[in-house]
Amino acid sequence: xxxxxxxxxxxxxxxxxxxxxxxxxxxxxxxxxxxxxxxxxxxxxxxxxxxxxxxxxxxxxxxxxxxxxxxxxxxxxxxxxxxxxxxxxxxxxxxxxxxxxxxxxxxxxxxxxxxxxxxxxxxxxxxxxxxxxxxxxxxxxxxxxxxxxxxxxxxxxxxxxxxxxxxxxxxxxxxxxxxxxxxxxxxxxxxxxxxxxxxxxxxxxxxxxxxxxxxxxxxxxxxxxxxxxxxxxxxxxxxxxxxxxxxxxxxxxxxxxx
Numbered sequence: 036x037x038x039x040x041x042x043x044x045x046x047x048x049x050x051x052x053x054x055x056x057x058x059x060x061x062x063x064x065x066x067x068x069x070x071x072x073x074x075x076x077x078x079x080x081x082x083x084x085x086x087x088x089x090x091x092x093x094x095x096x097x098x099x100x101x102x103x104x105x106x107x108x109x110x111x112x113x114x115x116x117x118x119x120x121x122x123x124x125x126x127x128x129x130x131x132x133x134x135x136x137x138x139x140x141x142x143x144x145x146x147x148x149x150x151x152x153x154x155x156x157x158x159x160x161x162x163x164x165x166x167x168x169x170x171x172x173x174x175x176x177x178x179x180x181x182x183x184x185x186x187x188x189x190x191x192x193x194x195x196x197x198x199x200x201x202x203x204x205x206x207x208x209x210x211x212x213x214x215x216x217x218x219x220x221x222x223x224x225x226x227x228x229x230x231x232x233x234x235x236x237x238x239x240x241x242x243x244x245x246x247x248x249x250x251x252x253x254x255x256x257x258x259x260x261x262x263x264x265x266x267x268x269x270x271x272x273x274x275x276x277x278x279x280x281x282x283x284x285x286x287x288x289x290x291x292x293x
Contacts, residue, residue, distance in 0.1 A: 038068035046077055054081055070101055076108040083115060083254060091115050106136045113145050117259055118252045122149050140169025144176050148259065151183055159183045174203050175257025178221055185228050197225045207256065216246050217255035220265055227272050235272040239265055249292070263292055 036044070045060030058081050064074045079094035092115045098108035113128035129145040136142070147162030163180045170176050177199045184193035204218050219242030226234035248262050266289050273282035 038064045038071045038074075041067065042071055042074050042077070046073065049077060049081065054084070057081060072102045072105070073098075075101065076105060076111055079108065079111045079115075083111060086251065086253065088115050088118055092119075104135055106132045106139060106142070109135070110139075110141050110145060113142075114254060114259070117145070117148065117152075118254065122152055125149055138165070138169065140166045140173070140176070144170065144173065144179075144257065147183075148175075148179055151179055156183050156187045160187065170257075172203055172206065173257050174200065174207070174217070174221065175259070177203060178225075178258055181225060181228065193228065197229065200225055216242060217253075217258050217260070219245070220260060221258060223265070223272075224268055227268050230275075232272040232276040236269065236276065239269040239272070243269070263289060266292070 041060050041064035045057045045064060048054075048057035048060060058078065061074045061077045061081075064071055065078075075094045075098035079091045079098065082088075082091035082094060092112060095108045095112035095115065098105050099112070102108065109128045109132040113125045113132065116122070116125035116128065126146065126149045129142045129149065133139055133142040133146070143162050143166035147159045147166060150156075150159035150162060160180065160183050163176055163183065166173070166176045167180065177196050181193050181196035181200060184190075184196060200221060204222060207218060219238050223235045223238035223242065226232070226238060242265060246262075248265055252259060252261050266285050270282045270285040270289065273279070273285065
């Protein structure tokens with residue numbers, strides 16, 4: 036097989052969730068043609084998913100050298116910078132992606148998220164609403180909109196977004212046949228926002244049993260989050276439900292993870 040055929044196979048395996056095969060095909064494509072467009076960004080996506088952020092950053096940067104107009108590489112690199120806490124570099128790459136592909140909803144989502152982190156809620160909401168026009172079923176867009184509305188005390192708007200999130204989560208579960216870790220986090224978080232602390236505890240405790248929580252950031256299904264926020268949200272839900280002992284126990288766990 037030539038490099039183009041290997042690249043196509045790698046990207047197809049990536050879409051199917053066959054990550055090891057995808058990585059193997061993409062590396063073989065690069066071995067045949069180190070300048071082939073798309074292989075480095077494909078590997079960047081795989082490494083980002085695995086939490087190998089430095090390696091992902093290197094892959095996206097190499098793709099941009101080969102193909103400066105790669106919107107995907109700029110967005111991938113911007114996502115790495117968000118996770119690393121480098122908001123200025125993240126925003127610069129999202130804006131570059133938007134200049135290459137005006138109204139790209141992924142770039143709008145990223146810009147909205149950066150403004151959310153910076154506490155610029157009106158800007159965040161504006162960009163996320165633009166993203167929603169292009170990525171109507173994107174979990175990240177509506178999750179961050181719900182959080183931005185919550186912080187802005189726009190309860191009606193927040194509740195509308197939460198209903199959309201519930202439908203999106205149901206659709207994801209039907210399509211994949213399982214509940215990804217991020218869904219448990221999102222459902223627990225939105226339950227806490229609405230004061231449904233028992234529901235929040237259920238979702239987050241179920242998630243806690245399935246994964247080993249570490250003090251690190253992740254990106255799943257368009258949602259960037261810090262795993263330790265699972266525990267913080269859970270401790271707060273226990274506190275508000277009157278179970279101070281459980282809340283105190285989790286607070287100690289958080290302190291040990293710091």
